Amino acid sequence: MMVAEAKPLAEIQGMIQGYRKILIAGCGTCVTVCLSGGAQQVEILAASLRTAGKQQGLAWEINEETQLRQCDPMFVQQIRDRTGEYDAVLSMACGAGVQTMAETLGDIPVLPALDTLFFGGADGQGGFVELCAACGQCILSRTGGVCPVARCAKGLTDGPCGGAQAGKCEVAKDTPCAWQLIYVRLLRLGQLHLLKESTPPKARRVHPARLVREG
Amino acid sequence: MGFKEAVESEKFLVTAEVGPGKGTEIQGLLEDAELLKDRVDAINVTDLQSSVMRLGSLAVSHILADKGIEPVYQLTCRDRNRLALQSDLLSAWVLGIKNVLALTGDHPVLGDHPEAMPVFDLDSVSLLQTIKTMNSGHDLAGNEFNGAPDFFPGAVVNPGADAGAGLEMQIIKLEKKIEAGARFIQTQGVFDLNSFEKFMKRVEGFKVPVLGGVIMLKSAGMARFMNSKVAGISVPEAQIKAMAETKDKVRTSVEIASGLVRGMKDMCRGVHIMAIGWEKKVPMVLEEAGLK
Numbered sequence A: 001m002m003v004a005e006a007k008p009l010a011e012i013q014g015m016i017q018g019y020r021k022i023l024i025a026g027c028g029t030c031v032t033v034c035l036s037g038g039a040q041q042v043e044i045l046a047a048s049l050r051t052a053g054k055q056q057g058l059a060w061e062i063n064e065e066t067q068l069r070q071c072d073p074m075f076v077q078q079i080r081d082r083t084g085e086y087d088a089v090l091s092m093a094c095g096a097g098v099q100t101m102a103e104t105l106g107d108i109p110v111l112p113a114l115d116t117l118f119f120g121g122a123d124g125q126g127g128f129v130e131l132c133a134a135c136g137q138c139i140l141s142r143t144g145g146v147c148p149v150a151r152c153a154k155g156l157t158d159g160p161c162g163g164a165q166a167g168k169c170e171v172a173k174d175t176p177c178a179w180q181l182i183y184v185r186l187l188r189l190g191q192l193h194l195l196k197e198s199t200p201p202k203a204r205r206v207h208p209a210r211l212v213r214e215g
Numbered sequence B: 001m002g003f004k005e006a007v008e009s010e011k012f013l014v015t016a017e018v019g020p021g022k023g024t025e026i027q028g029l030l031e032d033a034e035l036l037k038d039r040v041d042a043i044n045v046t047d048l049q050s051s052v053m054r055l056g057s058l059a060v061s062h063i064l065a066d067k068g069i070e071p072v073y074q075l076t077c078r079d080r081n082r083l084a085l086q087s088d089l090l091s092a093w094v095l096g097i098k099n100v101l102a103l104t105g106d107h108p109v110l111g112d113h114p115e116a117m118p119v120f121d122l123d124s125v126s127l128l129q130t131i132k133t134m135n136s137g138h139d140l141a142g143n144e145f146n147g148a149p150d151f152f153p154g155a156v157v158n159p160g161a162d163a164g165a166g167l168e169m170q171i172i173k174l175e176k177k178i179e180a181g182a183r184f185i186q187t188q189g190v191f192d193l194n195s196f197e198k199f200m201k202r203v204e205g206f207k208v209p210v211l212g213g214v215i216m217l218k219s220a221g222m223a224r225f226m227n228s229k230v231a232g233i234s235v236p237e238a239q240i241k242a243m244a245e246t247k248d249k250v251r252t253s254v255e256i257a258s259g260l261v262r263g264m265k266d267m268c269r270g271v272h273i274m275a276i277g278w279e280k281k282v283p284m285v286l287e288e289a290g291l292k
Helices: A009-016 A039-055 A073-077 A094-103 A177-188 A193-196 B002-006 B027-037 B057-066 B084-095 B123-135 B167-181 B191-204 B221-231 B237-245 B249-264 B279-288
Strands: A002-006 A021-025 A061-067 A088-091 A111-112 A114-122 A128-132 B014-019 B041-043 B072-075 B101-102 B154-158 B183-190 B212-216 B270-274
Touching: A009 A021, A009 A039, A009 A088, A009 A111, A039 A061, A061 A094, A073 A094, A088 A094, A088 B183, A094 A111, A111 B101, A111 B237, A177 A193, A193 B167, B002 B014, B002 B123, B002 B154, B014 B027, B014 B279, B027 B041, B027 B057, B041 B057, B057 B072, B057 B084, B072 B084, B072 B123, B101 B123, B101 B270, B123 B154, B123 B167, B167 B183, B183 B270, B191 B212, B191 B249, B212 B249, B237 B249, B249 B279, B270 B279
Parallel strands: A021 A061, A021 A088, A088 A111, B014 B041, B014 B270, B041 B072, B072 B101, B101 B154, B154 B183, B183 B212, B212 B270
Antiparallel strands: A002 A114, A114 A128
């Protein structure tokens, strides 16, 4: 899923400074799961901004709405008629949601309330970790299901650098060395021979990528 | 005798290292290099060591080559994509540089510009493969060169990686580097001759000359810093104690380093001395170790 986190309140206040009537729009998919931009977070942000507005004597009128998926124009269309009355929409979706909403709504500023961080999964301790870099050329079959592109700080695909210490990455001592994880997985799978294969340099993906469905 | 000829001969090899500084001042570095010139087979020129922005290794390697001092041009994948790496290699060749040490490079976040974009388009293995391809007269895209280089490529290994998975993977990667064309190997700093000897037994079938790395200790504090911050380096407590208690740090540092050099004489093909600012003391280390 897309993992995102709320921007600092002061930054959000700065973005909406010049507007009066604001719709805070949540997203019911990834950011709901990672507890950053679902209905609950929309409610909390709305309350915080109303309080802050009152303290600063700003007459913000703030309403709330949460769609199932902001990254799909079909869902955004459903609120299009209602957004006409607002000066701005404050989106609590990932960057893809913010942009889809901006494009679909057309004439109204859509502002990001979150910073989108990475594609990842739950770490089992209430947090989330980056797991995929969307490189477009998956090599997980050769790395024991552990991605060095996303999980090695240098994205090395030919084995570890010399920098790991006690199985941790040289960049952050609380991050496991991806290659250490790969080694352990391959050992358990009886596939250590895969470490000897060299990976040719990847063709770097050209942005923006596109997936077209035929028919 | 050039470095390549020295490596291909039977002689015990000695390389040293200079680190370009922050700014345009190079007098000190050139004095150090001049002093070492006749005592070593080549001098490595570091490439933004520890990801700290400095004068580049290409320019300094060229200046050394011009002065008749054979450089080992260190080239990392940290800051250049495959276009820049290949172009810099062509530039190096026309500037008289023959030896290249192919490195992945430290992550920028460890240096003084932590916000910089880490490139790592290639890694140490694919960079060696690239050099091999260029030596054969082509670029990575298969285009033919009008005038090809003939580099003598080398690589590094960290014999002090974590025992178990870490060291196993270092050895597997070393094999890949050799397959990719590495003709000499310089190691990370070694402090424990027993574990280095075990490492050398593991790689003796690889048939590529290994130069054991020797770092000159400058103080007990530096040793402790390296133990906690520099991957794969483990200075034994006895050496830290000796540095802490000595009245003459240079003397003790030279004794420790020359002891390591002497020990390595029967274990590997040469030594690579990293003096980290104490380049002028390298001749003392060599003399004390009975070399030259």
